[in-house]
Amino acid sequence: MILSVLVRAISGTIPSSTAPRQRTKTEGNVIEVHDLKKYYDPNIKAVDGISFSIKAGRVFSLLGANGAGKTTTVEILEGLRDPTSGSAKIFGEDIAKEYDHIRRRVGILPQNFEPFDMLKPWEAVVYWANLFKTPITKKQAEDLLARVGLSHRKDVISKGLSGGEKRKLGIALSLVNDPELLFLDEPTTGLDPKARRDLWAVIEEIKKRGTTVVLTTHYLDEAEKLSDDVAIMNKGKIIATGSPDELIGKYGKGTKIVLVGAGYETLNEVKRRGMDGIKENGNVLVPVASPADMRKTFAKLSSLETPFKDMYTRRQTLEDVFLNLVGSKMEEGALKA
Numbered sequence: 001m002i003l004s005v006l007v008r009a010i011s012g013t014i015p016s017s018t019a020p021r022q023r024t025k026t027e028g029n030v031i032e033v034h035d036l037k038k039y040y041d042p043n044i045k046a047v048d049g050i051s052f053s054i055k056a057g058r059v060f061s062l063l064g065a066n067g068a069g070k071t072t073t074v075e076i077l078e079g080l081r082d083p084t085s086g087s088a089k090i091f092g093e094d095i096a097k098e099y100d101h102i103r104r105r106v107g108i109l110p111q112n113f114e115p116f117d118m119l120k121p122w123e124a125v126v127y128w129a130n131l132f133k134t135p136i137t138k139k140q141a142e143d144l145l146a147r148v149g150l151s152h153r154k155d156v157i158s159k160g161l162s163g164g165e166k167r168k169l170g171i172a173l174s175l176v177n178d179p180e181l182l183f184l185d186e187p188t189t190g191l192d193p194k195a196r197r198d199l200w201a202v203i204e205e206i207k208k209r210g211t212t213v214v215l216t217t218h219y220l221d222e223a224e225k226l227s228d229d230v231a232i233m234n235k236g237k238i239i240a241t242g243s244p245d246e247l248i249g250k251y252g253k254g255t256k257i258v259l260v261g262a263g264y265e266t267l268n269e270v271k272r273r274g275m276d277g278i279k280e281n282g283n284v285l286v287p288v289a290s291p292a293d294m295r296k297t298f299a300k301l302s303s304l305e306t307p308f309k310d311m312y313t314r315r316q317t318l319e320d321v322f323l324n325l326v327g328s329k330m331e332e333g334a335l336k337a
């Protein structure tokens with residue numbers, strides 16, 4: 001199924017000549033989406049009137065729990081689904097009219113991609129490049145595998161690769177046409193923390209080369225680490241957009257200083273010095289009103305003589321922003337009651 005989706009994604013990309021495509025320098029907005037809707041039926045409003053734009057060379061993350069509408073959105077942008085209404089432009093071209101032009105400049109890693117079990121990774125890359133009629137040599141395929149950190153596994157039959165290695169191979173395949181825009185649909189779902197971090201390094205390297213990346217994920221730490229811009233989706237709608245720092249500034253609840261293991265005696269002393277404080281999980285938390293107040297607050301706290309074990313600052317994260325906006329935490333993609 002996934003293979004057929006990918007083949008559909010590249011069909012029409014195949015140029016008649018075998019000469020490598022010249023990469024055009026992309027500037028301005030790579031993607032512009034206006035009031036996009038996808039109703040699978042009147043009751044399933046998967047995408048319900050979203051608008052956003054993505055600037056060239058940025059990593060843009062669509063965040064949301066299972067069923068929020070992320071995959072439907074990217075599949076419309078990948079030319080795999082037709083919207084119910086609304087419009088989207090990629091590289092300035094309307095996707096409803098011009099997708100063949102767009103396809104050759106786009107790379108796709110679909111959700112849960114399982115690459116060619118019986119081929120070695122380098123063979124899979126050469127085969128995939130041939131499908132694009134942009135043949136590459138074994139050496140060029142190996143260079144691509146090196147980019148994604150798979151050199152040491154290039155000669156293993158792919159079914160023997162770990163989950164993380166399979167995703168890396170999927171990314172190598174998505175790069176064979178040197179795309180200016182790359183869609184990565186939940187590239188790290190189900191991977192262990194080390195494999196996730198390895199993939200983050202791959203994505204950062206891709207970004208350094210100027211490729212625009214659209215990432216869907218339900219890992220908020222991943223989005224915070226990798227993204228320049230984020231859109232949070234909930235029930236088919238975008239409920240917030242901005243850089244991770246902007247969202248944390250706007251929807252977070254500020255930085256707190258944590259006095260670890262502090263009791264009521266310390267809490268009382270904090271209040272006596274004119275600061276707010278609350279007890280939480282065996283600690284005392286002291287809110288810092290603004291970054292400019294940080295030093296002053298530390299100075300006041302450093303004179304405390306009541307017992308506590310440690311003192312550190314706790315900045316709000318995208319995780320907190322999500323909780324504040326959606327009213328529920330997300331765990332493995334599902335909202336936690």
Ligand code: ATP
Pocket residue numbers: 040044045046064065066067068069070071072073218333
């Ligand atoms: P996940 O993180 O689980 O991939 P998502 O945010 O990508 O979720 P979508 O897969 O876009 O969300 O699904 C949005 C909604 O549309 C869900 O309610 C889903 O059940 C529904 N949906 C998705 N594909 C179809 C389909 N082909 N037919 C009917 N309903 C669908």
